[in-house]
Amino acid sequence: MVEKVISMKRTILTVDDSATVRQMVAYALKSAGYDVVEAKNGEDALGRLPSPLSLVITDLNMPVMNGIGLIKALRAHPDARYVPIVVLTTESEAAKKQEARAAGATAWIVKPFRPEQLTAVVQKVLG
Amino acid sequence: MPVRTESRWRWLRPRAASDGGGAFGAGETFSEIRRELTQAMASTEEGFLEAGGRLLDLRKAIDGAADGADSLAGLLSEGAGSLSALDQALLEAAGVSAYDEISRLVGDLHGRAHAIHGAIQNIEPIVRTFAVLAVMTRVESARFGGGSAAFAGLADSVRELSGQIAASAGASGASAKALLDSAAHLARRFKRLAAQREQSLGPLSRATGGQVRRRSAEQARVSEASDRIAARFRDISASAGDIVAAMQGHDIVRQQIEHVLEVLEGATAAGTTQLEAAQLDHSRVTFERSVTEIRAGLEKIETEAGQVAEESDRLFNERQEGPDAGPSQLESGLETVAAILGEHAAADRELAQVAQGLLNRLSGISGAVASVQSIGIEMRRNALNAAVQVAQLGSQGQALETIAAAIQALAHDVEQLSAKLDSESAGASQALSDLVDRAGEQSARSEERFERLRDGARRAAGVRRSAESVHGETKAAIAAIRADLRETIEAFGTHQACLAAIRRAGDVLRTAAAGDTNAGRDAWEAARSLYTMRSERLVHKAMAERESGVAVEAAPDGDNVEFF
Amino acid sequence: MTARRESVIEPGQTDLSPQAFERLAQYITKELGIKMPEGKLPMVQSRLLRRVRELGLPSLDHYAAYFFDSPNQDEREHFINSVTTNKTDFFREPEHFAFLCGTVLPEFSAGRAAGRRFQVWSAGCSSGEEPYTLAMVLAEYAAGDAAFDFAILATDVSTRVLKVAHEGVYDQAKVLPAPLELRRKYLLRGRGENESLVRVSPRLRAKVSFHSLNFMADSFGIRDAFDAVFFRNVMIYFERSTQEQVINRMAKHMAPGAYLFVGHAESLAGLDIPFRPVRTSVYRKAGGV
Numbered sequence: 001m002v003e004k005v006i007s008m009k010r011t012i013l014t015v016d017d018s019a020t021v022r023q024m025v026a027y028a029l030k031s032a033g034y035d036v037v038e039a040k041n042g043e044d045a046l047g048r049l050p051s052p053l054s055l056v057i058t059d060l061n062m063p064v065m066n067g068i069g070l071i072k073a074l075r076a077h078p079d080a081r082y083v084p085i086v087v088l089t090t091e092s093e094a095a096k097k098q099e100a101r102a103a104g105a106t107a108w109i110v111k112p113f114r115p116e117q118l119t120a121v122v123q124k125v126l127g
Numbered sequence: 128m129p130v131r132t133e134s135r136w137r138w139l140r141p142r143a144a145s146d147g148g149g150a151f152g153a154g155e156t157f158s159e160i161r162r163e164l165t166q167a168m169a170s171t172e173e174g175f176l177e178a179g180g181r182l183l184d185l186r187k188a189i190d191g192a193a194d195g196a197d198s199l200a201g202l203l204s205e206g207a208g209s210l211s212a213l214d215q216a217l218l219e220a221a222g223v224s225a226y227d228e229i230s231r232l233v234g235d236l237h238g239r240a241h242a243i244h245g246a247i248q249n250i251e252p253i254v255r256t257f258a259v260l261a262v263m264t265r266v267e268s269a270r271f272g273g274g275s276a277a278f279a280g281l282a283d284s285v286r287e288l289s290g291q292i293a294a295s296a297g298a299s300g301a302s303a304k305a306l307l308d309s310a311a312h313l314a315r316r317f318k319r320l321a322a323q324r325e326q327s328l329g330p331l332s333r334a335t336g337g338q339v340r341r342r343s344a345e346q347a348r349v350s351e352a353s354d355r356i357a358a359r360f361r362d363i364s365a366s367a368g369d370i371v372a373a374m375q376g377h378d379i380v381r382q383q384i385e386h387v388l389e390v391l392e393g394a395t396a397a398g399t400t401q402l403e404a405a406q407l408d409h410s411r412v413t414f415e416r417s418v419t420e421i422r423a424g425l426e427k428i429e430t431e432a433g434q435v436a437e438e439s440d441r442l443f444n445e446r447q448e449g450p451d452a453g454p455s456q457l458e459s460g461l462e463t464v465a466a467i468l469g470e471h472a473a474a475d476r477e478l479a480q481v482a483q484g485l486l487n488r489l490s491g492i493s494g495a496v497a498s499v500q501s502i503g504i505e506m507r508r509n510a511l512n513a514a515v516q517v518a519q520l521g522s523q524g525q526a527l528e529t530i531a532a533a534i535q536a537l538a539h540d541v542e543q544l545s546a547k548l549d550s551e552s553a554g555a556s557q558a559l560s561d562l563v564d565r566a567g568e569q570s571a572r573s574e575e576r577f578e579r580l581r582d583g584a585r586r587a588a589g590v591r592r593s594a595e596s597v598h599g600e601t602k603a604a605i606a607a608i609r610a611d612l613r614e615t616i617e618a619f620g621t622h623q624a625c626l627a628a629i630r631r632a633g634d635v636l637r638t639a640a641a642g643d644t645n646a647g648r649d650a651w652e653a654a655r656s657l658y659t660m661r662s663e664r665l666v667h668k669a670m671a672e673r674e675s676g677v678a679v680e681a682a683p684d685g686d687n688v689e690f691f
Numbered sequence: 692m693t694a695r696r697e698s699v700i701e702p703g704q705t706d707l708s709p710q711a712f713e714r715l716a717q718y719i720t721k722e723l724g725i726k727m728p729e730g731k732l733p734m735v736q737s738r739l740l741r742r743v744r745e746l747g748l749p750s751l752d753h754y755a756a757y758f759f760d761s762p763n764q765d766e767r768e769h770f771i772n773s774v775t776t777n778k779t780d781f782f783r784e785p786e787h788f789a790f791l792c793g794t795v796l797p798e799f800s801a802g803r804a805a806g807r808r809f810q811v812w813s814a815g816c817s818s819g820e821e822p823y824t825l826a827m828v829l830a831e832y833a834a835g836d837a838a839f840d841f842a843i844l845a846t847d848v849s850t851r852v853l854k855v856a857h858e859g860v861y862d863q864a865k866v867l868p869a870p871l872e873l874r875r876k877y878l879l880r881g882r883g884e885n886e887s888l889v890r891v892s893p894r895l896r897a898k899v900s901f902h903s904l905n906f907m908a909d910s911f912g913i914r915d916a917f918d919a920v921f922f923r924n925v926m927i928y929f930e931r932s933t934q935e936q937v938i939n940r941m942a943k944h945m946a947p948g949a950y951l952f953v954g955h956a957e958s959l960a961g962l963d964i965p966f967r968p969v970r971t972s973v974y975r976k977a978g979g980v
Contacts, residue, residue, distance in 0.1 A: 010786070010955070018378035020172060023179040024371045031186065052786040052970060061382060075870070079793035082785050082828065084868060090382050092661040101691040104870050108689045110661070112375035114368045121688055125868060126785070690867045 010054035010126065011035040015045040015070060016088070017062040021111070025057060025088070028115035029122065042070030046077075053083050054126060057118075060089040060096065068103050075104040084125040088113065160632045161388050167625040168381045171414075174619060175377045178421060181615040182371075185428065186364055188608045193360035195601035196353045196439070199594055203350035206590035210343040213461070213583035214336050220468055220576050221332035226321060229478070229569060232562045233310075233317045236485075239555040240310035243492060244303040246548045250296035250499070253544065256537055257289035263530055270526075278516065278527070284509050285534070288502050292541070295502075299495030302488055306555070309485055313478065320474055328467045335460035342457055342587070349594075352442050356435055363431045370424035376417025383410040383663060384629070390654050399654045402670045404636035406658070409666045411629040418622050425619065429612040436605040443598055458591075461584035468577040475570030482562040489556050496552055500545040506538035707736055711755035718759075719774060738773045771928055779820045781827075781861075782868040784923065787952045788828050790973060791919065795950055796832050799918060800839060809841040812917045813899075814906075814941065815925035816845035819856025820865060822899045823891050825921065827873050830895060844915065846904035853901050859891035906937045916946040923972075924954035935962045942966070947978025 012034050014025040026036040034054075039045035042065025045058070056074060060067035067087060074080040084106040089096075092110045100108065107121055264285050268278035387406045390399060513531030517524040651671050658667045671679040707715070712732055736751060743754045758766055782788065799809050809829065813822040822845035829841040847853050860881075866874055866889055877895050881888035904911060906925075920941060926934050938951075942965050945951070951966055951974040953959065959966060959974055966974040 016378075018172075018375075018381065020175045020179060020374055021378045023176060023183075024374050027179070027183055027186070027367075027371060052790065054786050075872075078797070079789050081792050081831075082782060082788040082870065084782070084785055090379050090660045093659045093664075096659060097689065101871055104872060105691055106868065106870070107691060110687045111379060112372040113687075114372050116368060117688065124690075691871055 009033065009035045011037060011050045011052065012055045012057060012122065013037045013039060013045060013048075013050060013053060014057045014088075015039045015042065015062070015067070016059040017041055018059070021059065021088070024113075024115075025118065028113075028118045031115065032119040032122070034122070041065050042067065042073065045070055046073055049077070049080060051079060053080060055122060056080070056083055056085045057088050057122075058085060060087060060091055060100065068099055071100060071103040071105055086121060086125065088118075157391060160391075160635065163628050164384050164388065164632055167628040168377075168384060171622050171625045172377060172381075174622065175374060175421075178425075178615055178619045179374055181611060182367060182374075185608060185611060185615075186367060188604055188611070189360050189364045189428075189432070192601050192604045192608065193357045193364065195597055195604060196357035196360060199597045199601065200350045200353035200357065202590060202593055202597065203346040203353070206346055206587070206594075207343055207350075209583055209586040209590070210339055210346070213580070213587060214339045214343070216576055216579040216583060217332045217336040217339060217464065220464055220580065221329045221336065226324065226569070229562065229565050230317065230321060232558050232565060233314050236482075236555055236558040236562065237310045237314045239551045239558060240303075240307040242551040243548060243555065244307040246544055246551065247296060247299050247303045247492075247495070249544055250292060250300075253537065253540055254289065254293045254296055256533075256540075257285065257292060260530065260533055260537065261286040261289050263533075267527055267530060281509055281513055281516075281534075284505065288505055288509075291498060292502050295495040295498045299492045302491045302495075306485060306488055306492065309481060309488075313481055316474070317478070320471065323467070324471070328464065328471070331460065331467070332464050335457065335464055338457040338460060339587075346590075346594075349442060352438075356439055356442075359431070359435050359438075363428055363435070366428065366431075367424070370421055370428075373417045373420035373424060376413055376420075379660070379662075380410045380414045380417070383413070383660065386657050386660070386663060390657050393653075393657070399650045400636045401640035401674075402651065402654060402667065404633045404640055405666050405670050406663060407629055407633040407636065409662060411626060411633065413662065414622070414629065415626060418619070422616055422619060425612055425616045429609055429616065432605055432608050432612065436602065436609065439598070439601065439605070443602075458584060458588050461580055461587070465577055465580040465584060468573050468580060472570050472573035472577055475566050475573055479563050479566035479570060482559045482566060486556060486559045486563070489552055489559065492548075492552055493556075496545060496548040499541060499548065503538055503541035503545050506534060506541055510535035510538050707732065707739075707751045707755065711752045714759065715755055735774055739770075742769055742773050768928055779817050779865075780868050781820050781824045781866045782870075783820065783824075784955055784972075785868070786955075786971070787921070787923075787973070788824065790970070791825075791950075791952075792828055792832055795919060796829075796839070800836055809839065809919075810915050810917045811841065811843045812913075812915075812920045812944070813843060813845040814904075814920055814922040816847050816853075816856060816901070818852045819845065819859060819891075819899075819901070820861070821845075821921055821923070822856070822901075823859065823877075823895060824869065826891075826895045826898045827869065827877050830877065830898070831873065841898065843899040844913070844917070845899050845901045847901075848903065848905045850903050853903055857896075857901050859896050861889055861891075863887050863889060906940075907933075911940065911944060913944045915944065917944055917949055918946055919950045919952065920945060921952045923952060924957070926953060926957050931962075934959075935964060938962065938964045938966070942976055945976050947976060949976045950974070951976065 012029055014022055014029070014036055015038075016022045016025065017040055022038045022040075026038060029036050035050075037048060037050045039048055041062040042058075044064070045056070046065075056070075058067045058070055065073075067089070071085055071087075074083065074085060085104065086107045086109060087100045087105045088109045088111060090111045091097075097108055106125055109118065109121060261282065264278070264282040268282045271278055383406060387403050387410070390403055390406075510531055513527065513534055517528045517531055520527060651667070651674065655664075655667055658664055668679050712735065715735065739751060739754060743751055746754065746757065748754050748757060758770060796809070803809075811825055811829070813825060816822050822843050825843055829843070833839045833841065845856060847856070866878060869878075874889070877892050878889040879892055880886075881890070904913075906929075922938075922941065926937075929937060938959065941951075950969070953972050953974070955972050957972065959968070965977045967977065969975045
């Protein structure tokens, strides 16, 4: 709500196999003043975890390592243990949500998102 | 992409679930559909990415234009301060009352110089009378012979005084003449300057002040309008949200197609070709809608950017055709006022210098005045001495009595003259030193105003130049944004090939479905596990209901956003 | 609409004059380090209006005059609360907890003296969300390191909020940012009419001790030397010179090499204090390792 003069940029990791979606996530978040690191899938994401990391936004259906796998890996990682994880996916089935929730996701957004919707979720989660 | 003939697709036929080879007997053809669809999605992603990249650039450019409009507004409202200072300076420049005092002093000085000159000229007849008296006194003293030493002294004294007064008159005469000439010159010069002030500087300053106020009002208007324009740019920038949402349509469709392909590949999927065709139809519609929405979004931005550009241009043109027509009129008016003020400052400075010079000259006259005064005193003493002698001589001294009276009268004249000279030169001295002060002050004031005007004019011109350049930059930025947008819109929407590929795949599936007799509840149920997206489930539900005639329960959906 | 009727504010008096806004904005920027462009005017207005009504003042401009002409610490606090959003959810600014558990705790474990507990101070704990978050994080760490033990001191100046904190009962919404797994482990769900509430488990509550403490007091009355202090979004209420005093006093109660966590919008830059920055909003006391 209130802008800070000494605004330390917070870094958000966005993981999606669709370059278009990554681009749009970056578009929305950079406009809202965040730094964004992009990764193509779970494994790629684990290989480029920024530090400090403020938040992860991940797709579910991805090759190599999917979103659920990534969430589990992050929850076991000391540096990412308490980092909020927002799932951004085309899926909307309750069973899938339950799976992500059990793995340790913080919030769930169904694509397509609007920029203000995404930033509202990010702001709410980051406090 | 190769054009396919009907014959190549004809042998497509559904197979029984027990065949175990998926919906198609010929894996070759399935793989062709797969390849074609995968390729179509990959090639369109490039287009989407490029449009997305363009969107990012646009966002930056539009934000930049908004910043430009913002800074223009800021620049102009800051400029308002220097314009009002300028207005004040002009108001002061137009005022001539400060010169009234100087004008009075110059007039006074001129009058006194005249009086001094006249008084010194009046010494001439006195000198002549002295000469006559000196002769008469000598003659009378000779007539009395050596009998009266006093007479001889009187004669000597009168002769001596006569010489002195002649010398004083000669010396101060030239000074008085010069004083009078200078004072007359000063008065003429000052009268000319006053007329110039009255006729040109006053009206010009007032007119220029009016222009300054108009410019100020106009800049306030442009500043406000620029604020509005900046806000509109930011709105445009924010309205990209629709495009961001539509862009994701690509990912959604890609996943839908992947799901269809997965079902097609799966062994259990036989008998569901109609469903797959429907899913592809849905994908095609979604894709087409995304493309349409992206185009519409971009076009909307283009239109709005165009409107803002027009508004901005109109604003600027009005400015140029407004009452403050030739943009340089104000600047040149200021320049002229400043120049006149500069001249006046110089004239005032010169006035002070001349007055100082005259003060020195006046001190020369003062010496003559003092000597005339002492001559007067000496003469009165002589007259007194003569009167005493006359009384002693009794009836013999009748002639002498006349001389004594003449000496007394002359002493009186000299005294009067010296008194007049004294008072006039004191007055002139006062007027001159006042003039030195006033003219000095006035010249300092004029100079300060001159500087203020020069500075104000420079700043006003600077603001105008900056405003013009910022406007130019903003205008160019908008033009660039629009050109980019048009290019993007043109480049985008050449997705017909992709749409055709999806349509063809759907048609093929539908043709296959016509011969598919194995459609059954089990197959539908099995397919359901792969159609996990909301839209897919809706298609699935609708198809299942049509197929079975009974309502099918869809899996519950949550909100679009959910916090765990 | 109802608010307008109840208010003593006349229509047309709801707008701050540009001069008054400018003055407030300058104060906010200079004193609180929060940027206040003109676009924020409506926000500042609507937020301050409530305070204006509470005070029974006739207009926002009167409030501005009141605020500047009778400066006192209390009104400063009201003012700051009016113009900032100070959220007190669990796991607020989660980067700090990642750093704590990824760096600070392993470091402590590696270098600790036998039997020494990890001591944390939640300074300015408000209604307890921060100390309980810390308790969860530390309890999780302890689960993987049998030799690790910890204690948390939570202080606030307000005994009213301390009472709430001590109870440990919260609305569901407040605990949402905490990972589900932790919520299941450490929170009890309310029943019946309390269904929308959760309570911190007794085991976790036992790890936190709450005390009233005023940062302005000359002595804090604390004997422990803390390994980490969470002092987040409190400094904003203090002026620069006070910040320096408070942090220097705080440093006396910290072990050499101890960590100080401040809010993301806060900075210690320019203060004369024995700390060096480690990363965004994390500082380390001189000495130690």
